[in-house]
Amino acid sequence: MNHNRIAGAAFATLFCCAATAESIDSPLGTFDVSMTATLASDYIWRGQSQTGGAAAIQGSLDIAHESGLYIGAWASNVDDEAFPGNSGGADIEVDYYAGYAGSITEDISYDLAWATYTYPQASIFNTDEVLASITAYGVTLGAKYAYDPDSKLYTYIAYERELAYGLGLLLSYGVTDTKDQLNGPDDRDEKYRDWSVGLTKTLAGLNFALIYTDTDIKGSTCEAWYGDKDHCDSNLTLSVSKTF
Incomplete structure (x- = not known):
């Protein structure tokens, strides 16, 4: 069983890892x-670093039923500077998600899910989100709506294609539209775009990904949001993953 993970991971970890699951038969059916x-x-989320440009160690556990239902958890280190106004010292993110994935035809599939993103040391940033996507012939259209504690809509289009020599091509473009209420009367309207281009390769059972990401948050806007013009720089991220 194979479905796209929907947790708040870096683009590199969302797509680079082929699913190799252990199948378990039970009276309730087969579980992978x-x-x-x-x-x-780096840990890049919607074009922005969540680790302040530092390395990230991440892990996930996924359980999928033959019906298409699935649940999972994902975790990563983060840096508190990635969260404007944070005084809680967040240094870890733990996400939980559940959903249903299915196929309409051999080339068309869909995924419906709910996810909660938690920060144990800075719970003010905890967020719940509903997600929906449809994939056809390598093109994915999706939307993610955060409804708690503040509304936020993320829409995206992604493309995945196999190239020669076992390489994979990944393209993504997304739009974040949110109104941040964390700073009271000084809240900001935040709307920006991000895009990614990447290559993947599997060698010796390891999944490698090299991803370039950028956003249209520049100069004074970046400084106003984060207090640092360099926070919104483009990124080139290398990751290596192993699925058991």
Whole structure:
């Protein structure tokens, strides 16, 4: 069973890892269980670093039923500077998700899910989100709506294609539209675009990904949001993952 993970991971870890799961037969049907460990040079989320440009260690556990239902958990280190106004010292993110994935035809599939993103040391940033996507012939159209504690809509289009020599091509473009209420009367309207281009390759059972990401948050806008013009720089991220 194979479906795209929907947790709030870096683009590199969302797409680079082929699913190799252990199948378990039970009276309730067949379950596929898989675990993935990832080491990345950065944790990029919607075009922005969540680790302040530092490396990230990430892991996930996924359980999928033959019906298409699935649940999972994902975790990564983060840096508190990635969260404007944070005084809680967040240094870890733990996400939980559940959903249903299915196929309409051999080339068309869909995924419906709910996810909660938690920060144990800075719970003010905890977020719940509903997600929906449809994939046809390598093109994915999707939307993610955060409804708690503040509304936020993320829409995206992604493309995945196999190239020669076992390489994979990944393209993504997304739009974030949110109104941040964390700073009271000084809240900001935040709307920006991000895009990614990447290559993947599997060698010796390891999944490698090299991803370039950027956004249209520049100069004074970046400084106003984060207090640092360099926070919104483009990124080139290398990751290596192993799925068990």
